[in-house]
Amino acid sequence: MSAAEVTVQIELPGESGRLAGFVLLAAFLLSFGFIRMSTRLMRSPKVPWWPGSVTTGGIHVHHLVFGIVLLMLAGFLGFALQPGDPWLEVLAAAFGVGMGLTLDEFALWLHLDDVYWAEEGRSSVDAVIIAALLGGALLLGFTPLESGDTGSVLGIAVLVGLDLGCSVIAALKGKYTSAVVGVLIPLVAVVAAIRLAKPGSPWAQRRYAEGSGKLARATARNERSRRRYRRWQDRIGGAPSPAEPSERA
16 A cells, blocks of 8 residues: 555544543533632622631642642543443543642642732633633544545645644744644634734744834734733633732832
């Protein structure tokens, strides 16, 4: 068989796998929504009756800890037992809850500091959005090659290369979310690769001259997009606390 006659076929998960994936994604989003609502209520002076954080022996236990424990337990039991229905869905739900609790404090593992309500804490919301988009895309069957696609190695290599190339260009333009999602949904990567780069990105620094019209348009567009995105971040995760004067310096 020649290289041109090689057949490539991608098998998508069966019904059981899809159900487990749906349960995992739903548990992930619900647990993130609950814990974020809980922390916002704890922060609000209008709801003094809402239970506070867990503290033991003078040590503040972040919900990240419970999320990691759930991830380890559900992952180990899933690999070790490889259960069928309904325990597969039960473990998927536990894994999803662990994901929600862990990614809600993504900024903590990124900065190694409790920046939950600081400006840097917005990265936790970003991580949850990216994880939800990727999980949803996989659950709906979005892949660079659809199930049953066949063709020559050369043709498939070209399609995958174009998809990855557009994702790389999107990343160079500072559009990291689009670059990641674009690996599974090529149209997202193509649109991000065509549009103007974000100012300050490697692409803009090399290709947009200081004072040029392209840089001015990119800056204006980025400011509009950033304001819209921050409003959504604040609605999902709550607005960060104002920085102290010493932190602004």
